[in-house]
Amino acid sequence: MTAQPPIRALALDTATSAVVTGVVELRDEGPVTLAERIVTDQRRHAEVLTTLMRDVLAEAGVAGDALDAVVVGCGPGPFTGLRVGMATGAAYADALGLPAYGVYTLDAIDRGTPAPEAGTRLVLTDARRREVYWALYEAGRRVAGPAVDSPDTLVAELAGRTLSDVVGESRFTERFGAAGADLVTPTPASLVAVAAERLTARAPAEPLTPLYLRRPDAVELKDQKRKSLLPSATHE
Structure with a gap:
């Protein structure tokens, strides 16, 4: 059987307190990481992510137009951090005419x-x-x-x-009753591994859908303010 050419993907995730990004080749034997960055900086996700994307592409020696897809962690994750990664990944894929594939962050952690x-x-x-x-x-x-x-x-x-x-x-x-780690995140390779079947099949991309599992903080605060403006109940 003739080996299939590798599929190159930019992978990123901001659903945890870390910013994860990397360039991964999906080969017959599985995903191979060409470059990756995992940086803990949950207060500056937006500033850090684009810089790290540029760094991993440069380290891997891969131009954006040489990519085949973008793989994005879709959570679950806190509203602010998660939307940074998803908006950036979707915009980058759209600008280059690439398919974007969303995966659950927890699935990628398990796979890795x-x-x-x-x-x-x-x-x-x-x-x-x-x-x-x-x-x-x-x-x-x-x-x-x-x-x-x-x-x-x-x-x-x-x-x-x-x-x-x-x-x-x-x-x-x-x-x-189990040991753990200081920080647990997906890796670029594990994100790509979860999306491997879709990548290999060149499946049509679907809109990225964030998994928040609860309303954003801003909405809840607004609701609390609205409630505070209601007249208080009186008791006879």
Whole structure:
């Protein structure tokens, strides 16, 4: 069988507290990273992302018009950070006439972590407001989630379930009796791996849809202000 030419993709994700971007070649043997940057700077996602995109393209020696696609992490993630990556990825793909493929960030984190031989894996990321985004996986297949809950609620919900692996930041994984890491993010290669079937099939791109799982902070604050203007109830 004749080997297929590699597919070059720019991958990016801003659904966590890190900005992730890289250039990846999808080859017959799987995704191969040509260049990547993972930088923790959640307050400056917009400023950092475009600079990192330029850096990884230069390091990989790949011009924008030599790319075949853009792969973007669509969350779940906090509103402000997530929309930066998605808007940037969509605009970049549109400017170059490239298809953009969206993938779930939790799926990419699972794909980028060696899977347990058997059992159920829990993947967690920080949702802020003392909550976590989570999903369950078995043999690389998502079987529950993505969803958002407080750690206490999630511990209670999964109390009767045996977990063979928990992936996430230590302050969350310790609630399940598991070791964790200081920061857990997808990688450019794992983002591309999740989109591999669509990339290989040259599937038509679909609009990128962000997965927030709750309303943005600005809306909630507006709602709170509106409620504060309502007349208070009087009691006889």
